[in-house]
Amino acid sequence: MADPAALELVAVTKRYGTTTAVDAIDLKIAAGTYCCLLGPSGCGKTSTLRMIAGHESVSDGDIVLGPTNVTDLPPARRGTAMMFQSYALFPHLTVIDNVAFALRMRGVDKAVRRARAAELLRLVHMDPYAERLPAQLSGGQQQRVALARALITEPQILLLDEPLSALDPFLRVRMRAELKRLQRELGITFIHVTHGQEEAMALADLVVVMNGGRIEQQGSPRAVFNAPASEFVARFMGGHNIVATATGPIAVRADHTRLTRGDGPRPAFVTTCEYQGAHVHVTVKTADGVEWLALVPERSFDADPLEPGAVVSVAWAEADAHPLI
Missing domain, CATH: 2.40.50.140 (Nucleic acid-binding proteins)
Structure with missing residues (x-):
């Protein structure tokens, strides 16, 4: 795997016509961090992830990966890889060929790319299924294949767009543990978009709560849960009662x-x-x-x-x- 890299967003803004989806956010993510972008639908978290990936253009601001300003670079030159919510596996390719596909596009020799794909399938515990087609796999197995396929390009940062949303609750918990294990073993930065508070608290070193295109609060899961900065954060994280007092609201x-x-x-x-x-x-x-x-x-x-x-x-x-x- 590539060495992990720090990521910095500097006044990053995304506008769609007259609508501002992401409003001049500043964010620093240290190398090797598991970061969760958390918030309700429409808060700007997915737009932020897609701008980091290069799948959406930046209206204003800069995205800096390590020492490099990647704001205007195409996705393939950023040092990032994206795992999509739908997994987007090729139905006509076997598991091992799905994983090896990016190396095939780069012209890597077949034996070399299949050997590397086999290594990654072992990493995600899917090597016994190497010759199966995606339709012959469960949802959780397809997710592991998609993860291996994203990792084969040796990214400095892995971007995950609600990767657990399609799984049943029991499997979701199991896959949370797998994602955390992989992130620790690989040592690279993971940036994971979710609207699930429990998911973010279980996985993240850094939780970034977004609301209305802005960052409402960021910090460790414990810090955000125990000391919510605003009524929005307290209500969204859940598990809090809001008390109106003469000096202002408090959370209990x-x-x-x-x-x-x-x-x-x-x-x-x-x-x-x-x-x-x-x-x-x-x-x-x-x-x-x-x-x-x-x-x-x-x-x-x-x-x-x-x-x-x-x-x-x-x-x-x-x-x-x-x-x-």
Whole structure:
């Protein structure tokens, strides 16, 4: 594999006519980082990924990969490779020939390119399927082949556009572990677009939360979850309640939210109780119509089960309240 490279976006903007999809974002990603671009549909994350890949032109700003400004370079000369959401495997080619295709286009000798493709198939645990066609593979197996095909060009940065979205939940978790393993073994930079908060927190060294074409917050998964910068980030990451105070909004994690029976300083009534294994998700509504979520440990809930309609008081420790901007 190629040596990892740092990536820097400098005031990068993407406009489609009068619509600004990405609005002058600045971002530095250290070499060898697993970065997730996270946000709702239409936030600009996929446009950003495609500009890094060279599949979309940059309206303004610069993209710098290592020491090189790659803003105007074609995709093949950037040192990046892209794994598409659809996998886009050639249906008439075997697995090994799909993986070797980019080297074939470069005129690499057949024996050499097939040997390299076989190495990568071993890396993604797909070597027993080398002579099968894509239609004979499961979704997860097709994803592994697409990953090997992207890696055969020895990119400095691998770009992944929602690579797990087509998989069932169980396989998604397994493939998350595989992606993280590969990134650590290869040591190259991964930039992964997702709208899944859990996925980003499980995979990323660096989470970049986007909203309306701008970067709302960036940092480690723990930092972003525990100290959301804004109400948008707190709500999008989930697991937080927003409290309006005289000095401004604060966020309180749902697992730090306590419910006690009976009236209290902040009375509410239970609306739903959903068993989720280790925790029971209890939703309550206050008299002014504000909904709260409390994650109650299973053992605590079983000791004093709540039912819809029960009157409770909502509380939290002052140290667990995080101010928002």
